[in-house]
Amino acid sequence: MRGLLLGGWAFAASLATAQRGPFLEQIDDTTWVVGNDLWNLTQGAFYATKLFHRGQDLVGSAVGHYVGYDGEDNLQWLSASIAAEGDNFIDVSFFAELGDFHWVIFDDLPGAYQYFVNRALPDISILRSLWRLAPEIFLNGRTHLKNEALPDFALYANATNVQDETWQLEDGTFITKYDWSNAVRDRDFYGVYGPEFGSWYIHPTFEYYNSDQLSQTLTVHRESSTGDSVQLNVVQDTSHFRVGQTTAQPEGKTWGPWLWYLNSGSIADAAERRVEELAGWPYEWFNNTSYHSRGGVSGYLQLSDGRPAAGAAVYLGDTDTTIRPSIQGSNYYYTTYADDTGAFSFDDVRTGSYGLYAWSNGGEIGDVYTNVTTSPVTITRAATTQLGELKWDVPSGAQRIFQVGEFDKKALGFTHGGPPYQHGVADLSPANLTFVDGESENSDWYYAQSAIGKWTIEFDLAAEEVTGYKTALLSVSLAGYSQSAALDIDVNGQVLATLSKDTLVSDPALYRSGKTNGEWRFFQYPISSSMLSAGVNTVGFTVTRYTQWRGFMWDSIILDWE
Template sequence: MAIFSSFYCLLATLVHLVLSLNVADPFLIDNGDKTFTIGNSLWNLTLNSQFGTKLLYKGHDLVGAASGHYVSYNGAANNLTFDVSPPRLQKLNSEYTSISFLAKEGLFVWVLSPTLSGAYQYFVNHNLPQLGEFRTLWRLDNSTFTHAWTSEIADYGVKEQIDGVPLVPLSQIRGSNSTKKVQDETWQRLDGSFITKYDLAAFLPVVEGRPSLWGTLGKLPGTNEGIGSWYIHGGKDYLNGDHLKQELMNHRESITGDTVQLNMIHGTHFQSISRDNFARGRTWGPFLWYLNNGSSADALAKAKEEMKLWPYQWMKDDNGFNSRGNISGQLSLDGNRPASNAAIFLGDNNSTLRTVNQGAGYYYRTYADHMGRFRIDNVRSGSYALQAWPNGGIIADVFTTFVRNDVVISANKHTALPALSWATQGRKKIWQIGELDRTGAGFNNSGPPHKHGRSANCPANLTYTVGTSGLRDWCFAMVKPGTWSIKFGILSGEITSAAVLSLALASFTSGVVATISINEKSVCEISQATAGEGDPSLYRSGTLAGDWRLVQCKIAKGLLREDQNSIDFKIKQQEREHEWTNSDPKIGNVMSLRGFMWDSIALEWDN
């Protein structure tokens, strides 16, 4: 212990010496024992080749016994080791200084300012393998950082939660007789309620013009002074996924109790497929890690400021960061109806991946105005596919997706697309339940905040009568064995053709097969064969969306009849993964959370 005490005394002396020579300038100190210290007059961090282990702020170590800061991919399986060469300090301009650390996979850079409480960070790929998860994160002192904050908590929490919700104490999840582990990082209490890190997930605001931030909060030890550690994304083009990108952001680590602040710069927690290969030079960031007094209002103001500064003028690289143009256009349905409020996505060119699963390139998301017009600024040069889909409202009956490939963006140029005509399905509607917007919004039990097991509140059997039942009479997810029926009538002489049943699913879990019958005649099914590889949203506290997909069933003319009809959905198969048993009599049995979330259901004449 004396050795470590002497070391930190020496370190403090060196830092004091540096600050006395130049009070404000960021610094890099080689400690001579394969560790380095970076920082400015407000904070400093001591790092070894993998971890930032000691974070000093206002005289307090914010890491303590926790693991600290690191960068990893594919979960915790691969932590980057920055030992290829010594770190390098470079003055970018009169205000910003970069400090670079090199691993075999790529270059991780901290960008410091003399007056910035925190630092910008970015990573440049050199040799990352094919991967799903890629993240930066902090594991912080659990007695200092006791609360979590996301925009979802602020929007939907009760008043006292606006500045964060408490993280569950470690004593409730480790060595407790009152909980039972039921899946990864998820425990059930004796009263049937759950503790899970996924309840602290949220939709990551990736749409252009919306502030993106989250943090972990607490009190500095021995004081009443607040502390907050925040991740803020001024730009979002390096983040994977579409408008409905959601991610895990904060949680209590169940083995050590560390407070974990995640920055999933390539996240996969709610997706079905995410196996991307990255070009050399592909860059994540710069994003901002920010320390303050725990004020969410201050962090939100900072996030809005960062959006105005994006793309950062101090960022100089050889990978196209500064090569940007703009794009605008106007979409109409079948050439005559404005694509009002449509979701607009600029992503991978000529890709077969659904938009939420795209991640190898750079991505831009916005919404059209009431006339179908849109504009996106500061787009990296390159070739993209432009996609659009309904976001509810007056175009919520459109079951097609607009796609235009080979959209070229050039540096310092504006790309004004010609009038864009979006072909709809062109069928006459018989009825529709729910607006098409790729979410379960409006259905019973749907919507924020994230909450584990809420789908179990949906019934095993349900009957919906077209023309009589309301939207809230349909539950957002079907997970229990049973039958859900839609009853409807058809007028005499109205049956002139076959029909099409369109099932838009906000999420689907692999291992489930649901048969669909019309008037007791089987017509199709919802399964992995028809809906594709499943996503984990339902059993990871998802209550609104996951990985959207569309299943369509052709209904032969003779199957429908005049007067009364019934369409029946019946789950016939569920795998037992993510299903709990009654092996513990104190807790008992809970239904499987495998099934699907609804977006919209429509029956149309096949003209």
């Protein structure tokens, strides 16, 4: 293990033959070579290229590796040094004015652990590292949702660009990088591979990712302008699938370490490596005091009607509960789900103060639209904070008239709702639809409403109900909204409200292949019993403004007598 300044140019290919273990070598003021006996790369001021592994350059004519925030190659490396070392590894730090990117290189590891430490980043929405690799070597992409060949670069030549990185082919189908997206906290591992080589990202924890269980972002794709095989590592993202907002980043905040792993292209081997990484996390070799200062928290969620909050989504986020979980991104974040008894626990949480949030994830409590928030929750080193029973208030005395869709902030259960990601599916929803309470199923509703027309829910009321209650409450839960669609909500033809770009800020999920969720929105409207009558009644949703691939993504519609 060593770091040297070479007097002249050293070819990275020849360095691979020297049996010397992990190394850093400086070629000139803006060029370095790092690696070990199994691989090495040449790092320039912005890009890392000449990635040699088993005698093959895996970058070739592609762009290579870079790190950037809210853009492309905007972190410039000014120097490099060995920040730490052990008996069998070195930690190489590349210095930029805004922060340091590290490659932790072990003797016999084909790849490296990577992490980024903030020094002076501005408020950001995106932070990422990525590889753009040789397309003739890396033919396929793999995520936990999708495993197939990347689109042939030749397809783009005669395709029409219909929006950012989305192309329509002559047969009317689409290719887009957004079809490879997924929910961050559902991932196992992902990467690009071919018959001889694979390049993978394995994250043993999601604590340095922003947001809650609904967070989603990009993974791999074909670069439409060059054909490069792209392997993205987006560790901060508050814009691609939600209402965008930048977040402040404290000095010293660390994203990672994660593992960038090279192999023969074997998915099974990458899966086995992930198991090893999970077993070894938190990493003992990582020399960071706050990283190793960890504790736990546990508790039990009980609904006020006596039911356990079975399967509830539980999230440790910011103590400032006025910030939406979907855009929280300054700290570290943890997610889990309650068991059938409402019990939950978090282990290996960084010490500090958090806000605890819980909401229905469908299932046994899919009828519950309220939530729980408590703050602060303090995590202390080597201890488990016992929260005991947390009371979750649900409306008392309410009588359910009807419900369409389970409340889970997602479009699951509806036609076309849920994976896979696919562009343009909103166009398959009907313009007009009638849902009859007591006869129709959730699957008769569609995940998205887009075309100009009216969707109607029909429901029966008994005379004694209309005379026995003064008001009803209509709860409308949207899994997402993409402008510029507009929607009138009516009861028996009387318009209650209009949802449009004038009242909602757009999220891009629906037109970026999202079929599960974007940014959640929730509205409630009181209805006088005078607006209702004995017999058949209707709640209507009329689209009055249409923009292709945009519209309203549905979660749940609930009508209760109060």
